[in-house]
Amino acid sequence: MAVLAVTWGRDLGPVLVLAVALALIGAVLAAVHHAQVLARRVGEPFGSLIFAVAVTVIQVGLIVVLMISGGPSTASLARDTVFAAVMITLNGIVGLALFVGAGRHGAVLFSAKGTGAALATIVSLITLALVLPTFTSSPPSTQFPPTQLAFAAVASLLLYEMFALTQTGSHRHVFPAAVAENPPTEIGRSPRRPSAAMAGLSLILLVVAWGAVVGLAKVGARGIEGAVRDGALPQSLVGVVIALLVLAPNTLTAVRAAQRNQVQASLNLALGSAMASIGLTIPAVAVASIWLDGPLLLGLGPTQLVLLALTVVVAVLTVVPGRATRLHGGLHLALLTAYVVLCIHPYPGSEVPM
Secondary structure, X not given: OHHHHHHOOOOOOHHHHHHHHHHHHHHHHHHHHHHHHHHHHHOOOHHHHHHHHHHHHHHHHHHHHHHHHHHHHHOOHHHHHHHHHHHHHHXXXXXXXXXXXXXXXXXXXXXXXXXXXXXXXXXXXXXXXXXXXXXXXXXXXXXXXXXXXXXXXXXXXXXXXXXXXXXXXXXXXXXXXXOOOOOOOOOOOOOOOOOHHHHHHHHXXXXXXXXXXXXXXXXXXXXXXXXXXXXXXXXHHHHHHHHHXXXXXXXXXXXXXXXXXXXXXXXXXXXXXXXXXXXXXXXXXXXXXXXXXXXXXXOOOHHHHHHHHHHHHHHHHHHOOOEEXXXXXXXXXXXHHHHHHHHHOOOOOOOOOO
């Protein structure tokens, strides 16, 4: 907050830009930490749900503030960030969890029914929100007409709400925190449940951290754009950085759970984060687009569509047996690596149509 007070309304030099960037990273990590405390207090399956929503609020705040400050040049930021979050969760977090869990404990087991239902919801969400815009206009465009954008926003929100009610309601047994045949080990024992007072304090500090994230993002927006421009980097890399920053603590939590032989908890966290990223971000930016200066580009390009299709196929083949090895984790990590490389060095002519 001190950095925000000092830099608000000022032109930032290199030193202040660095200070804002470091403060922004600290605010995001603090918000995620306090969200984790609340999640541990509530317990599963509500804990994973609360954590995913809290993290997505941070992501939405960053996206909306940067889009408002950046103007038309950030028209694709929401798409880039959501797609990056999906690739990081489905390939990065899932891949690491399977690789670490299977490497330490042999083949790992998980609920194919619950994990499959979550994956089906994610595929439906990303198809409605990010795939259809590429094919619903002639000539090809990545923009939804207003009516279709409204439908995509409402459908995304309803699908997410439906899954959340299923996960926490009468079918919560389909989404266990662990599989009985895969007993947790003593390695990396789970932290104790926080007290009510600690959870209450974390709730207050979480709100403060949210405010700091939004304020620092607004202050540092021009510096972020300048760094991307000066480095001759693709604009889509901003979305990747946002997703990496927001999801880094999720990754650590999922890996620790996998070390304890709780791969199911890792998958719940990864898929829940992907689902919240789409189901909550798209409606939020759809509403924000009313005040945005410029178009809202959501449709994926050819390279992104190929990576998405391959990710879905590999994910389905991983989930259906309810059992995975290090090979499955390695496949997902290879896809994540390909995505990152293609973000930094895209193929010529692979730009998304406007």
